[in-house]
Amino acid sequence: MDDSLTRENTGLMPYLVAASQVVGVAALAVTGAWLSHYRGGFSWDGAEQFNVHPLCMVLGMVFLCGDALLVFRVFRHETKRATKILHGTLHIMALIISLVGIIAVFQFHKKKKIPDMYSLHSWVGIVTFSLYIMQWILGFIMFFLPGVGYALKSRFKPFHVFLGFSLLVSTIATCLLGLTEKMLFSIPEEYSKLPPEGILANSLGLLLVTFGLVIGYILTREEWRRPPLPEEQALSMDFKTLTQGDSPTEP
């Protein structure tokens, strides 16, 4: 974490960021332990190819995407460009890892002749992933390619931020749906007796919810927003002066 966090009033934020990482790593560890211990571990060609799916989705779409959202709160005094590159890098990793996870489950279904895309898990999941791809393309065009004006970026940013966090939330909901399906498919009789695997899977669900809650709390605290660096502030003030006349939201 950036040392400079301590130099300004970020209150509980450093502790909550640390808590989010503890919860996120715990969720990953529980996912790995559950799939290794109860579901036969991992392989790409065998019956365990399915298990690659939950692991990759929790790592890519939950943990790395969650951390990508935190970047702008944690690295407060780096240049915006450096912070954006880190944000983009985490999202490239998330995209590749979650693509591997999605390919794993479709290949597994095909080999086992299991129908695709009928469950609510698959519907919410595919909508979420399609919007994630759209978010990726639009975000790349708007914030990485040169030539996009400051005004357009400023208007697009709230949508990008809102969609980004919404996608994390709906990914977590999709994970919970997947966990429920997996329990009812794999241990349909035992699940209602709360066996260790059921307790572990339910606890994983609560860990994922907690991860989303902590990240959501950090992101929605106004006063923990990344303050603009002096040079960004100057640019933003120039822009405000230029547009004040036709910007009805300015007081």
Added chain:
Amino acid sequence: MDDSLTRENTGLMPYLVAASQVVGVAALAVTGAWLSHYRGGFSWDGAEQFNVHPLCMVLGMVFLCGDALLVFRVFRHETKRATKILHGTLHIMALIISLVGIIAVFQFHKKKKIPDMYSLHSWVGIVTFSLYIMQWILGFIMFFLPGVGYALKSRFKPFHVFLGFSLLVSTIATCLLGLTEKMLFSIPEEYSKLPPEGILANSLGLLLVTFGLVIGYILTREEWRRPPLPEEQALSMDFKTLTQGDSPTEP
């Protein structure tokens, strides 16, 4: 909707509020139609007692709670007291209706000797409902009982707002889990062939997600916040002047 909405810059907000109501009522109608047409309708004593559960939870914990959150955006020029009473009234209705829904499912399980509280749906649901009760008690003490100081209210409000919206989101996730369970219990063989009931249930899931997204978007747009009335502003300014010295978040 308040006429005065059109007098200030609320942009797309009135349309999004209308959209949230259309989506919310559609979700309620689809829930009712699904349970009536495919699950035998409603009764308190018979086998259909279960069906009271999803209907009450969607009406109470999703629709009414969602609308209770919108109250402070929609009624912008009423007194804060009147708006708070409306917020509280919607939450009283939500609390009673969802309690009926929870009693329905526990009574049904008891009669049918179905185990309780083993699934992720029940775990996330009971945590959400317990926090909702806590939120109710704390919110009532802080914002309705006389004698709580302005400073304490101001510090508590962000937690109340954050927890309120988080509870709506986790309620929606709980509904999706319940829908998935119900499909896998009721039509385990047919679900994978995407029968009309499966399509209806999945669509209901997407409607509930859409309801949460629209409400979330309305609530997170800074510029659509309820502006303080002149008398509230005066009070708030006095408070700021009094506390500026020891309030490190003020610039």
